[in-house]
Amino acid sequence: MHTLIVHCHPEPRSFNAALRDTAARTMRALGHDVEVSDLYADGFDPVEAPRHYPCRANADVFSALVEQRHASTHATLPADVRREIARLEQADLVVFQFPVWWHAAPAMLKGWFDRVFVNGGLYTGSRRYDRGHFRGRRAICSVTTGAPAATFGPGGRSGDISLLLWPIHYSLHYMGYDVLSPVLAHGVQDAHGGYAYQDDAALAGELAAHRDTLARRLANWQTDRPLRFPGWDDWDEHGTLKPGIVGYDRYVRGCA
Amino acid sequence: MHTLIVHCHPEPRSFNAALRDTAARTMRALGHDVEVSDLYADGFDPVEAPRHYPCRANADVFSALVEQRHASTHATLPADVRREIARLEQADLVVFQFPVWWHAAPAMLKGWFDRVFVNGGLYTGSRRYDRGHFRGRRAICSVTTGAPAATFGPGGRSGDISLLLWPIHYSLHYMGYDVLSPVLAHGVQDAHGGYAYQDDAALAGELAAHRDTLARRLANWQTDRPLRFPGWDDWDEHGTLKPGIVGYDRYVRGCA
Secondary structure (H helix, E strand, O other): OEEEEEEOOOOOOOHHHHHHHHHHHHHHHOOOEEEEEEHHHHOOOOOOOHHHOOOOOOOOOOOHHHHHHHHHHOOOOOHHHHHHHHHHHHOOEEEEEEEOEOOEOOHHHHHHHHHHOOEOOOEOOOOOHHHOOOOOOEEEEEEEOOOOHHHHOOOOOOOOHHHHOHHHHHHHHHOOOEEOOOEEEOOOOOOOOOOOHHHOHHHHHHHHHHHHHHHHHHHOOOOOOOOOOOOHHHEOOOOOEOOOOOHHHHHHHHOO | OEEEEEEOOOOOOOHHHHHHHHHHHHHHHOOOEEEEEEOOOOOOOOOOOHHHOOOOOOOOOOOHHHHHHHHHHOOOOOHHHHHHHHHHHHOOEEEEEEEOEOOEOOHHHHHHHHHHOOEOOOEOOOOOHHHOOOOOOEEEEEEEOOOOHHHHOOOOOOOOHHHHOHHHHHHHHHOOOEEOOOEEEOOOOOOOOOOOHHHOHHHHHHHHHHHHHHHHHHHOOOOOOOOOOOOHHHEOOOOOEOOOOOHHHHHHHHOO
């Protein structure tokens, strides 16, 4: 079995990096081959742009979707995108390790989605959601936040965590993944020591607890029940939810 | 009066660029000075990273929040961030023009949030939400999507647009903005001509309709009722929603 960890944090000594190492160790102990895409360390370019497509379908007007499709067909995808896709093709489980910045993933990780999940190659109009390319595989977000857990409930000050993570979870659903409920490390305050948890006994204790939680969750990666999303059977021919489908609301309100 | 348009699309002949021009023309006709931050054309760097902070508060361990705060205090913020902040300080209205990519803003625009809304300089623990730096100013997202409007309702195939835009709207609320309901141009299919609407009569007609809608909405920028978010009066001392506060759910379900 294979696990891919997509890691997004600029600081090698961060809480996030420590959790990445916990994820890698845990999955190796379970017998997995583990690969890490360390986006900052690799200098990944998160900006989808014409410069990635020297062989254009349309040299005059740039459309990301048109060029992704064309490059998929003609085997001219950028080398870094090809590398990430090869890792994804191997991975039974994908772990995303990142901090919440501005109520979402950092730009570096968002751009990984923009560039790597290529139109044509990895999805088409009919090959999405529960018919998506990666159906049967699993994905999980392991996320740090900078505020206490209590502030992330419905209407809470920091924003409902189930709403903040909804878009990235839906993107993973779009690609066919079974998405596990996220592992949340709240209150990772860089104000308390600049993420230098190594030098701070209280932070070191918090980190140890978060590491235990992550390791326990990953140990159950095959048996945990995935989050619920609507799929093809739930939509009519206009892409609208059929009457009587209730899984959707339950998910949006039930994730935190 | 001043308007800042933060524009995020790689193609100068795109639908998005045309809507940006409509926004600029509309606001100039209303007597505004209009500035455009064209993120792709300017080569904006969306990656928050150590390289932006030559004068570090902590040279050993990088924390974005710590370094933003330090650079704000010591007037060593990066030149591009200082320029964006100066534009924001002038702007009575900020218009964000972007396509939905992977259920959110493109990485280029997400990184503008990550880098420009600096800790210390533009917000602190107590200077947020309805006490935020930009309180009294207004912001609006003008957004294109690649699928029909019907698919963006609750449980719809493309994802509920009110959930997809919730994080970016909440970030604007966090900074103190009154956030107007978004202007949505659905079904902008690059598959139909690679965004080259100039060459396609049907697309040109759609674009004209979207331009009219955007111009009409912007003409009412001062009088439209902003979206509802919880604020300081709605939270207890733990940052949890007080009992009996109902505006939150109304917003989440009512935006589309």
